Amino acid sequence: MNYEAVIFDLDGTLIDSMWVWEQIDIEFLQKKGYVIDEAAINQIEGAGFTETAEFFKKHFNLAMSVEEIKETWREMAIKMYVERVDLKNGAKEFLEFLKAHNVKMAIATSNGREIVEAILEKHDIAKFFETVVTSCDVEKGKPHPFVYLKTAEILEVAPSRCLVFEDVPNGIIAGKNAGMTVFGIEDAQREDAKRRAKDLCDRWVMDYNEVIDILKE
Structure with missing residues (x-):
């Protein structure tokens, strides 16, 4: 890792x-x-x-x-x-993989905190994350880098040592502007947006099972 x-x-x-x-x-x-x-x-x-x-x-x-x-x-x-709403394919397994490798995990989202908490509780995954930062917690949301920079600060990890997962162009731009590596993940969205997302990210993956294979290399 x-x-x-x-x-x-x-x-x-x-x-x-x-x-x-x-x-x-x-x-x-x-x-x-x-x-x-x-x-x-x-x-x-x-x-x-x-x-x-x-x-x-x-x-x-x-x-x-x-x-x-x-x-x-x-x-x-x-x-x-x-x-x-369900988790992405392989997401739970990937969270377990990261935990086993002592990698810190966090969520940086444009969504509201109450909604995030409901999702984490439903899927029993709150235990994996050290912090949740929303765009309402910082000056401006994505594509500005603030939500990612704030998350790295809380985790006490340098941005260059953070891997971000995003799906849309503005989110990818936010992670890149924060100085982080950004993997884009396959999702249902407009084809023009998906093409731009693929061009912007450092690597595009289909699901988290693929990511586990990549990180094992």
Whole structure:
């Protein structure tokens, strides 16, 4: 192992959940009489939970406070995550592999803390992670590097000794801007976004079973 710490994004990276937020956006906006547009989708990629709520309030001129928007999303998301979202293929085995090699683990996510805690509890994986840092804990979300730099600081590991797992371009950019090695992992997303993600990351993998084989080399 050439790394002292492994830091995971959450949605689409550790869990198969990218469809969740698309569905929440659609259902949330339908109730308000709006339809999600391409400009909005591009604007919120990698943005933090609070940043996204602020954007939606302004972009769609919503008569709700940012906190009300966030609370509505939390309720919708927790139900979907707990009932319908699974871990990525090989994820649990990979966490066990890292633990056996005394590698520190953490989550650095744009998602909200309550949602993260619900996911970790459902899958019984909280015990693997030394810390969870969200984009709401730092100045700006991805593609800015702050969430990854803060995580490395808490872990007391130099960024150059951290391996990051991401799935979307802005997340990969955030990890690279933090001075970390970034592996991209296969996920369901727009083909143009996937091509860009593959170009940006240090290595692209299909699942965590492949990663275990790579790190054993």
